[in-house]
Amino acid sequence: MSWFSFMGALEIGLIFSLVALGVLLSFRLLRFPDLTVDGSFPLGAAVAATLISAGVNPFLATALAVVAAAVAGLTTALLHVKLRIMDLLASILVMIALYSINLRIMGRPNVPLITEPTVFTLLQPAWLSDYIARPLVLLVVVLVCRLLLDWFFATQTGLALRATGANPRMARAQGVSTGRAILGGMALSNALVGLAGALFAQAQGGADISMGLGTIVIGLAAVIIGESMLPSRRLPVITLAVILGALVYRLFIALALNSDFIGLQAQDLNLVTAVLVTVALVLPMLKRRLRAKGD
Amino acid sequence: MLRVDDLYITFNAGTPIETRALRGLSLDIPSGQFVTVIGSNGAGKSTLLNAISGDLPIDSGRIEIDGVDVTPLASWQRARQVARVFQDPLAGTCEDLTIEENLALASMRGQRRGLGRAVRADQRSDFRERLARLGLGLEARLTDRIGLLSGGQRQAVSLLMASLQPSRILLLDEHTAALDPRTAQFVLDLTARIVAENQLTALMVTHSMRQALDVGGRTLMLHQGEVILDVAGAARAELDVPDLLGMFEKVRGEQLVDDVLLLG
Amino acid sequence: MLNRRPATPPSTSARVAHRAPGASRRRALMLSAIMAGVLLGGAAVHAAPPPKSVAVTAIVEHPSLDMVRDGVRDALKAAGYEAGKNLTWQYQSAQGNTATAAQIARKFAGDAPDVIVAIATPSAQAVVAAVKTVPVVYSAVTDPVAAQLVPGMQASGTNVTGVSDALPVEQQIELIRKVVPDARRVGMVYNPGEANSVAVVKQMQELLPKFGMSLVEAAAPRTVDVGSAARSLIGKVDVIYTSTDNNVISAYESLVKVGNDARIPLIASDTESVQRGAVAAAGINYRDVGLQTGRLVVRILQGEKPGAIPSETGGKPQLFLNAGAAQRQGVTLSDSLLKSAAKVIP
Numbered sequence: 001m002s003w004f005s006f007m008g009a010l011e012i013g014l015i016f017s018l019v020a021l022g023v024l025l026s027f028r029l030l031r032f033p034d035l036t037v038d039g040s041f042p043l044g045a046a047v048a049a050t051l052i053s054a055g056v057n058p059f060l061a062t063a064l065a066v067v068a069a070a071v072a073g074l075t076t077a078l079l080h081v082k083l084r085i086m087d088l089l090a091s092i093l094v095m096i097a098l099y100s101i102n103l104r105i106m107g108r109p110n111v112p113l114i115t116e117p118t119v120f121t122l123l124q125p126a127w128l129s130d131y132i133a134r135p136l137v138l139l140v141v142v143l144v145c146r147l148l149l150d151w152f153f154a155t156q157t158g159l160a161l162r163a164t165g166a167n168p169r170m171a172r173a174q175g176v177s178t179g180r181a182i183l184g185g186m187a188l189s190n191a192l193v194g195l196a197g198a199l200f201a202q203a204q205g206g207a208d209i210s211m212g213l214g215t216i217v218i219g220l221a222a223v224i225i226g227e228s229m230l231p232s233r234r235l236p237v238i239t240l241a242v243i244l245g246a247l248v249y250r251l252f253i254a255l256a257l258n259s260d261f262i263g264l265q266a267q268d269l270n271l272v273t274a275v276l277v278t279v280a281l282v283l284p285m286l287k288r289r290l291r292a293k294g295d
Numbered sequence: 296m297l298r299v300d301d302l303y304i305t306f307n308a309g310t311p312i313e314t315r316a317l318r319g320l321s322l323d324i325p326s327g328q329f330v331t332v333i334g335s336n337g338a339g340k341s342t343l344l345n346a347i348s349g350d351l352p353i354d355s356g357r358i359e360i361d362g363v364d365v366t367p368l369a370s371w372q373r374a375r376q377v378a379r380v381f382q383d384p385l386a387g388t389c390e391d392l393t394i395e396e397n398l399a400l401a402s403m404r405g406q407r408r409g410l411g412r413a414v415r416a417d418q419r420s421d422f423r424e425r426l427a428r429l430g431l432g433l434e435a436r437l438t439d440r441i442g443l444l445s446g447g448q449r450q451a452v453s454l455l456m457a458s459l460q461p462s463r464i465l466l467l468d469e470h471t472a473a474l475d476p477r478t479a480q481f482v483l484d485l486t487a488r489i490v491a492e493n494q495l496t497a498l499m500v501t502h503s504m505r506q507a508l509d510v511g512g513r514t515l516m517l518h519q520g521e522v523i524l525d526v527a528g529a530a531r532a533e534l535d536v537p538d539l540l541g542m543f544e545k546v547r548g549e550q551l552v553d554d555v556l557l558l559g
Numbered sequence: 560m561l562n563r564r565p566a567t568p569p570s571t572s573a574r575v576a577h578r579a580p581g582a583s584r585r586r587a588l589m590l591s592a593i594m595a596g597v598l599l600g601g602a603a604v605h606a607a608p609p610p611k612s613v614a615v616t617a618i619v620e621h622p623s624l625d626m627v628r629d630g631v632r633d634a635l636k637a638a639g640y641e642a643g644k645n646l647t648w649q650y651q652s653a654q655g656n657t658a659t660a661a662q663i664a665r666k667f668a669g670d671a672p673d674v675i676v677a678i679a680t681p682s683a684q685a686v687v688a689a690v691k692t693v694p695v696v697y698s699a700v701t702d703p704v705a706a707q708l709v710p711g712m713q714a715s716g717t718n719v720t721g722v723s724d725a726l727p728v729e730q731q732i733e734l735i736r737k738v739v740p741d742a743r744r745v746g747m748v749y750n751p752g753e754a755n756s757v758a759v760v761k762q763m764q765e766l767l768p769k770f771g772m773s774l775v776e777a778a779a780p781r782t783v784d785v786g787s788a789a790r791s792l793i794g795k796v797d798v799i800y801t802s803t804d805n806n807v808i809s810a811y812e813s814l815v816k817v818g819n820d821a822r823i824p825l826i827a828s829d830t831e832s833v834q835r836g837a838v839a840a841a842g843i844n845y846r847d848v849g850l851q852t853g854r855l856v857v858r859i860l861q862g863e864k865p866g867a868i869p870s871e872t873g874g875k876p877q878l879f880l881n882a883g884a885a886q887r888q889g890v891t892l893s894d895s896l897l898k899s900a901a902k903v904i905p
Contacts (some may be wrong), residue, residue, distance in 0.1 A: 004669020
């Protein structure tokens with residue numbers, strides 16, 4: 001694998017680690033199966049790309065993209081909390097609606113950012129090439145997000161949120177408004193995903209209406225791989241684990257892209273990725289079994 | 296302090312399995328009283344507790360705590376005044392959270408939660424102290440997940456949680472039913488101690504007539520959604536289980552045939 | 560994991576057995592001269608240019624895009640570059656995933672081939688955004704300027720050039736009028752999520768009124784929606800026109816069914832669809848687009864700078880007609896039209 005390939009995998013992996021953090025919050029902590037992300041990821045991209053093309057400052061555009069995605073998450077939560085629509089269904093409804101909304105926002109299916117200023121081009125020092133600068137910027141963003149999340153989960157409100165997912169009845173008995181907790185948690189979760197979408201559009205050359213497909217799969221794969229590699233109950237370790245999970249997943253894809261030397265072809269990419277991920281999931285379990293036998 | 300006026304709750308109204316759980320139940324409990332509630336299955340005991348805590352919507356009637364009509368309030372809004380210990384030890388605590396996190400949650404019951412740290416250092420030492428008084432060695436296990444504790448230990452912690460913040464009323468829903476006899480006795484003694492120490496008003500549902508008479512100062516007997524017996528003070532002190540049975544038969548004109556009730 | 564370069568072909572050396580001196584020497588000399596001539600002549604055809612590498616990517620596996628890729632490979636072969644011999648050929652499909660497209664672009668940047676070929680807009684954008692020095696040739700992109708691949712269709716001055724598959728829309732409208740002379744309402748089935756199709760729809764909306772015609776749109780966001788979109792046009796249109804939309808091309812049979820059942824003439828933009836049941840198409844053949852693209856690649860391999868090569872529009876549209884379909888869909892094809900066709904399917 002070339003250095004470029006590796007840095008490329010890191011770059012994309014860091015972007016999707018934000019998705020993984022969002023999915024961790026919704027799926028694991030709130031126990032809310034949230035498919036909105038397939039719509040809020042491209043929503044973040046659409047808002048950022050459209051605003052940047054219209055001349056808005058990329059940082060402001062990114063911030064607005066985050067807000068838009070938070071609203072999407074809030075909508076899903078409202079459908080569930082106020083209108084009593086089943087959680088999974090509510091998220092699917094919003095995801096479907098977002099396809100049309102994103103097309104409306106962009107005005108066309110594809111908004112390129114190749115010649116536009118982005119947060120990356122603005123932050124890149126002249127002496128550093130872009131394929132190193134982008135992962136560096138993303139690393140800082142991801143670490144800041146993780147630190148903020150770890151701090152938040154240790155606050156009273158964060159604890160109330162975790163209780164809402166762990167045992168909603170008990171949480172209510174302790175005076176937690178579980179409805180409000182879900183609203184806030186879903187907004188935060190999708191805000192993270194929207195941030196990822198906005199950054200992805202700026203790193204990869206534009207927003208395309210089809211870019212949301214499969215976001216939830218990547219997010220869940222990252223969470224599961226991460227939890228498998230670094231099992232823990234402590235939240236700071238868990239947030240680190242899902243970030244690593246996202247990186248490992250994209251590295252596996254990079255490996256699969258480079259596997260033509262063993263006779264595999266382009267169409268085998270998905271199969272190779274699946275095999276690598278399965279091995280990653282099974283290996284820790286095998287190690288534990290071997291260790292148990294040896295005792 | 297707690298007033299229940301003419302409460303009606305019907306499940307599955309209009310269907311073949313319609314159940315009229317509470318039929319015009321009324322109740323008045325002064326502050327500081329420890330009331331035990333007894334009755335056969337389907338008498339409406341748990342339904343009454345769930346109605347008071349806000350977990351069940353009512354068809355008609357009124358619930359007042361300290362003169363404030365809480366009937367329209369959601370359960371999380373009543374939590375400031377109502378503390379609960381559930382029958383199922385799993386239901387009353389968050390399995391995935393640590394002991395100190397559970398206690399921290401309970402310590403904020405009824406308060407506005409902000410962005411301050413959930414478990415502060417000064418809180419920790421307070422928790423340790425209180426846990427030590429339980430005599431279960433839990434004060435050394437603050438960062439253990441509560442899921443690792445036994446049922447009895449969890450109920451003890453639940454009781455502690457219920458007493459961390461002042462509440463107007465403590466609801467205990469057969470909270471020793473899922474425990475073995477020795478642990479049940481331990482938790483019962485703990486209950487009596489905590490209620491006395493904090494001068495709580497308490498409503499305890501039990502399936503055991505023995506328990507109902509031994510604990511607290513007033514006993515209510517429910518049958519088919521209504522209060523059929525209400526004894527307190529001196530009259531209650533003289534009573535024994537067969538007496539309760541006799542009173543029941545006199546009021547209802549029928550024999551009590553619930554095994555659990557008789558043997559408990 | 561380095562890409563292994565194939566060994567250079569063995570140098571040609573004439574091995575001639577020397578026989579008896581004198582007449583045999585003269586014979587030997589003539590023989591060697593003939594052999595040398597043959598070999599040199601042959602070398603002119605088979606002599607391997609120095610080994611090169613070409614990396615190709617498409618956003619998804621799809622008949623049109625695959626034809627482009629094969630066309631590129633054939634053009635390279637015709638110019639003497641053959642995979643496995645003197646050409647390292649790499650093809651990666653992004654499986655429809657933009658994140659994978661981004662990783663492929665970065666991988667190619669690292670592999671640093673002599674030329675990168677990017678087929679279809681999302682892949683082309685990913686490559687152009689990630690690759691600043693390696694020559695990039697895009698293909699099958701309808702509007703490369705709107706996609707910000709190149710500043711204009713003239714020589715870009717950057718590392719990017721390519722072949723667009725845009726069809727002049729006036730020609731398409733002319734064809735519609737020739738096949739269905741009294742058509743007033745033109746229906747279009749397309750994927751609103753495909754940039755190429757949206758571009759064509761916009762142009763049709765602008766130009767049709769000039770001919771006294773109007774456009775009726777029917778959206779098909781997924782291939783399974785093509786049939787129902789076509790059915791929604793029954794009774795509302797006189798003819799159904801489709802562009803090189805990926806969804807439509809994938810599900811063209813469902814369109815044909817509607818056209819035959821409701822007797823609505825179908826006019827397509829690619830010649831393959833005429834084989835499948837459209838009445839007519841003045842379309843580009845995607846293999847030809849591939850060949851054209853391949854020829855640009857060859858020029859770059861032979862030393863030209865991509866920034867000095869202006870972008871091209873894919874080939875001359877060829878007119879294909881389907882007489883059987885015309886009959887089924889209630890259309891009479893004029894003799895002049897039939898004569899001007901490159902191919903008439905019975």
